[in-house]
Amino acid sequence: ETGVTQTPRHLVMGMTNKKSLKCEQHLGHNAMYWYKQSAKKPLELMFVYSLEERVENNSVPSRFSPECPNSSHLFLHLHTLQPEDSALYLCASSQDIQTLEAFFGQGTRLTVV
Amino acid sequence: KQEVTQIPAALSVPEGENLVLNCSFTDSAIYNLQWFRQDPGKGLTSLLLIQSSQREQTSGRLNASLDKSSGRSTLYIAASQPGDSATYLCAVERGSTLGRLYFGRGTQLTVWP
Numbered sequence: 365e366t367g368v369t370q371t372p373r374h375l376v377m378g379m380t381n382k383k384s385l386k387c388e389q390h391l392g393h394n395a396m397y398w399y400k401q402s403a404k405k406p407l408e409l410m411f412v413y414s415l416e417e418r419v420e421n422n423s424v425p426s427r428f429s430p431e432c433p434n435s436s437h438l439f440l441h442l443h444t445l446q447p448e449d450s451a452l453y454l455c456a457s458s459q460d461i462q463t464l465e466a467f468f469g470q471g472t473r474l475t476v477v
Numbered sequence: 478k479q480e481v482t483q484i485p486a487a488l489s490v491p492e493g494e495n496l497v498l499n500c501s502f503t504d505s506a507i508y509n510l511q512w513f514r515q516d517p518g519k520g521l522t523s524l525l526l527i528q529s530s531q532r533e534q535t536s537g538r539l540n541a542s543l544d545k546s547s548g549r550s551t552l553y554i555a556a557s558q559p560g561d562s563a564t565y566l567c568a569v570e571r572g573s574t575l576g577r578l579y580f581g582r583g584t585q586l587t588v589w590p
Contacts, residue, residue, distance in 0.1 A: 408580075409577050409578065
């Protein structure tokens with residue numbers, strides 16, 4: 365248990381659905397991240413939030429919409445996804461973006477059908 | 478752009494062997510380097526973090542070294558055990574893009590009894 369919790373652990377959704385992934389940390393960290401892990405590709409950074417403000421959007425399509433309502437919670441809202449978006453989505457947190465010892469959640473395995 | 482390469486891609490060894498996993502990166506201006514472990518379908522567990530000013534870090538049977546000038550890091554696992562079976566990922570953070578980890582594709586390790 366790393367202190368970063370993601371829900372749901374598994375999600376199957378159709379291309380017309382809207383769903384949200386949730387990440388929660390109670391480590392007192394100020395930075396949170398979304399990563400995507402596709403088969404046979406390195407982990408890719410999607411979004412970085414520092415003190416609830418988005419500081420990086422790594423050229424992610426608009427069908428992925430992050431939200432950080434407070435420093436403990438991070439959401440990834442999904443709509444009109446494509447089958448190639450199927451992947452393991454990992455949330456991470458760190459004390460701040462200057463102190464990057466990152467702690468990862470268990471991930472959400474997303475399948476788009 | 479930072480490229481991170483891990484060799485070998487897969488490794489299968491009998492229990493008790495000492496192992497060396499390799500990581501190389503193209504941009505030597507890194508802020509820190511982190512080794513993670515990932516079990517199948519799970520999130521990442523941080524193993525060791527080496528700051529750019531450090532040369533190595535040790536935790537139990539694990540030792541990680543960093544040579545910034547040559548763009549290399551090695552993870553040494555002593556007296557391997559079946560429980561060490563997992564994918565080991567190397568990630569670097571550049572000083573110019575704090576908050577962003579660049580990952581290798583990982584080394585998939587299998588230790589058999």
